[in-house]
Amino acid sequence: MQPSRIPRGRTALVRAVTGSRGCHREEQALHCLACKLGLASDVVLATALLVRYGKRGLPTPAQRLFDEMPHRDGVAFNAMLAALAASGKTADARRLFDRMPEHDRTPASWNTVLTCYCRARDLASAREVFEACLSARMSSVVSWNAMIDGYCKAGRMDAAQELFGRMDSWLRDVVTWNTMMAGYLHRGDPAATITMFRQLTQQQDQQTPRPTAVTMATVVTACTQVGDFALGRAVHVSIRKLRMRTDAVLSNALMDMYFKCGSVDHALEVFGTMPGTPNLFCWNTVIAGLGRNGQGKDAVRTFRDMIETSKKRSDVKPDAVTFVALLSACSHSGLVAEGRELFAEMLPVHGVAPGAEHYGCMVDLLCRAGLLGEAVQLVRTMPVRPNAKVLGCLLLHARSSGEDGVRVSEWAAKRIAELDRRDGVAYGLSNMYASLQRWDHVEEHRGELVNAAAVAMRKEPGRTSYDQLIEEPPPNRSILDLVV
Known part of the structure; x- marks a missing residue:
């Protein structure tokens, strides 16, 4: 190829690489073309290929390309670092970071290694990198947010709050606040989420970030969990006043809140006005x-x-x-x-x-309608062994079905005990006996629960009570026959 055409070919190839949206073979083809055109040693083109390999989660060809590069600048180092971090190769990423020349280390380099450690849940190493980043004056709001997010996802809200308190107020952005609010919510402390939201919205400083849809969705979910529907409605009013776009996440949080407080019309209004x-x-x-x-x-x-x-x-x-x-x-x-x-x-x-959940719903539906026999038949046709929830549903509803219900309850309670003799659902049969004033049966049943494990061991090998239940019964058998 003529030297005068190399810059033009290089530019076109770089654009092809950066705009590639195809499969792994397309990137390999572009790589091969670069070699044929004598452009493989070009640092800009090689770096573009590194970025594409990294986004595809292909660290092996990226590493091979990086090792073959005759010249590497800071951008190439960061591209390779990002490729290793995206693939979860934490140790390799740290070794490459340590090899980087000091003048090539940028805030992005520090943040990449920090985030990599946080994803690996190695918070001790992440904190070490974070403090070193502060000492090197390479920190940014991204560094702080990454470390706080790592603590939040690990449930260590005390450490996250400590870092949050250390941050200058002007440095905190909306991502910082959203991360803290979500962290408290996921830890099961929605009240703390609401407290953080009040702190954010009550500050009058011009540097205070404005809440986003993520902020609003988080606080609405927190309001739903604590039952503070008045605040939830007030947040919805604020969303309308701010003309904030309600995406699917925020709309879903609002609908869930309104349904749980019984405001069906408001929930359907949110659903009907969703964008898209x-x-x-x-x-x-x-x-x-x-x-x-x-x-x-x-x-x-x-x-x-x-x-x-x-x-x-x-x-x-x-x-x-x-x-x-x-x-x-x-x-x-x-x-x-x-x-x-x-x-x-x-x-x-x-x-x-x-699945078992669907069979449980159907058993509940049939039992509520007084169709105990059909419910038992449905359990017989389950492709898997019924779990304690399905059997417990039979046990719960069979109480009001007379003698048939007693027999069904006895069978269900025994099967539950076979699954787990400590399952509290099996004790529901004792309550039935007590309601019928069959006190001798109450004591007998509780004793059977204690010995259920030993009884199960004496069954015929390879044959359970469930196997007996699913055998096809002769025609015209009653409910009582189905459970004996």
Whole structure:
């Protein structure tokens, strides 16, 4: 190639590399082309390839390219450092950082190593790098936020608060505040999240950052958890006054709050005014919220609307959580026919295999409707062994079914005890016996729970009580026959 054409070819190739959105083979092809054109030693082009390999999570070709570079500047070192950090190669990243010339170390270099340690949950090493970064006068708000985030994700809010207190007020940005608020929320301290929010909003300094949608979503979730719906509504009013864009996360937090405080209309208003198309998370919140508020038919109707929407866009498909919410809504509203239909559609129509949670919802639905026999039959057809929740549901509802219910409860309690003799659900049978004033049965049952493990060991090898239950019964057998 003529020397005069090298700069033009170099520029085009750099643009091709930086604009690459294809697969790994495309980057390899561009790399090979650079070698053929005699541009492989060009530091700008090689660095662009390093960045692409790093974003693809391909540290091996990146390392090979880096080792072959005849000249490396600070940008190349940082690109290779980022590639190693993105792949979780913490030790390699630290060794490369230590090899870097002092004049090539930038705040980005320090932050990359710091973040890498935080992701690896090696907070001791991360703190060592952080303090060294401060001493080298290379720190920035990114450094502080990375270290605080590492402590928050590890649940060490005392250490995070200590760093937060050390920061100059002018240095804290909205990411700092959001990180602290989310940290307290994830640790199970929503009250502290609300306190942090009040501190942020009550400051009148012009340098105080303005809350974002993430801030609002976090505090609304905290309000929901502590039941401070008045503050949650006030936050929603502030969102409207600020004309803040309500993304899917914030909209979902608001809907969840309104549903849990019984304001169904407000929740549906938020849902109806969402910008763009709701994602599955939002649809699930609406379905669950309607069911929780006794509007099972509306929940089913919403599900059908979601399916129709997905047919047009093909980007929203129901998952296991959707059907738990649906079947639970049917159960609380007594929609037996709708529940049966939805349960039957799960796998063949929507490709969602029913799990123990779905069987538990169906058992609850059938038992609430007084269909104890059908509930027992459903348990018999489960492809997996019923867990304590499913059996506990039978045990709970069988109390009001007379002698049939007693027999079902006895069978369910024994199966629960076989699963775990310490499970408190199995003691529900004692309450049934007590309500019927069968005090001798109460003492006998509690003794059986203590000895359940030893009894299970004496069963025929390879044959459990569940195996006996799922055998196909002769026609016209009663509920009593199904559980003996």
